[in-house]
Amino acid sequence: MKLVLGAFLSLDGVGQGPGGPHEDPRGDFVHGGWSVPYWDQAMMDVQTAWIECLDALLLGRVTYDIFAAHWPHVGDDDPIAARFNRVPRYVASHASLSQAWSGATRIEGDVIEAVRALKARPGRQLQVHGSLDLAQTLLRAGLVDELRLWWFPVLLGQGRRLFAAGTVPAGLELLDTLRFETGVVFQHYRVGGLRGYGSFMHDDPPPEELQRRLGLEGR
Numbered sequence: 412m413k414l415v416l417g418a419f420l421s422l423d424g425v426g427q428g429p430g431g432p433h434e435d436p437r438g439d440f441v442h443g444g445w446s447v448p449y450w451d452q453a454m455m456d457v458q459t460a461w462i463e464c465l466d467a468l469l470l471g472r473v474t475y476d477i478f479a480a481h482w483p484h485v486g487d488d489d490p491i492a493a494r495f496n497r498v499p500r501y502v503a504s505h506a507s508l509s510q511a512w513s514g515a516t517r518i519e520g521d522v523i524e525a526v527r528a529l530k531a532r533p534g535r536q537l538q539v540h541g542s543l544d545l546a547q548t549l550l551r552a553g554l555v556d557e558l559r560l561w562w563f564p565v566l567l568g569q570g571r572r573l574f575a576a577g578t579v580p581a582g583l584e585l586l587d588t589l590r591f592e593t594g595v596v597f598q599h600y601r602v603g604g605l606r607g608y609g610s611f612m613h614d615d616p617p618p619e620e621l622q623r624r625l626g627l628e629g630r
Contacts, residue, residue, distance in 0.1 A: 412466060412534040414526070416546055417559040418573050419446045425570035426543050429563075434477055435571075442567050449563050449593040457589060457597060461559065462494045466534035469526065471542030472504035478540075479510035501529065503545050523552045530554065543571050551579050555602050558583065564594035580605050 428443035485492035587599040
């Protein structure tokens with residue numbers, strides 16, 4: 412299975428609490444629910460089509476608690492709820508799960524090895540939604556195949572970011588871009604290696620020397 416990570420982000424990269432005021436107030440975050448006014452039916456159609464490719468769901472503990480408190484109580488008339496409630500769900504958590512959600516399994520032991528094993532199974536997509544801390548772990552381990560990023564036209568100046576300090580360098584191949592009437596921009600990327608480095612300055616070393624100095628020669 413491909414591992415595909417999706418996130419709702421402000422233009423300054425915040426991915427915390429997009430869905431409601433009480434969703435994730437950690438760090439005295441006061442902007443919960445910031446994405447809600449920007450959603451329209453066209454955006455929901457894109458998100459629903461992606462969920463239909465879901466064969467297994469991988470979540471961090473905080474996002475699991477948010478989802479477990481909501482999706483089991485939404486009827487199967489909602490296509491996202493119907494899919495989320497039916498597929499296997501895996502949770503990266505050091506502690507036992509306090510919220511029950513039938514079909515959820517806590518990953519015990521090495522998360523990286525467990526996710527590699529999940530990806531080796533047959534299927535279309537192992538999807539990660541939100542789960543910012545887990546996302547960083549997966550990106551550092553090179554386990555993320557694709558990114559689906561929703562950029563909302565807001566600046567928050569506070570909150571947890573998807574690409575925070577410690578993000579590893581990576582190259583991204585743009586697969587698709589969609590623009591919506593509400594000002595939201597959706598971008599779909601394939602994750603790969605950096606192309607390298609160069610310089611526009613006339614007195615800098617040639618590209619091959621710069622690559623050698625940066626340890627990128629032969630990549």
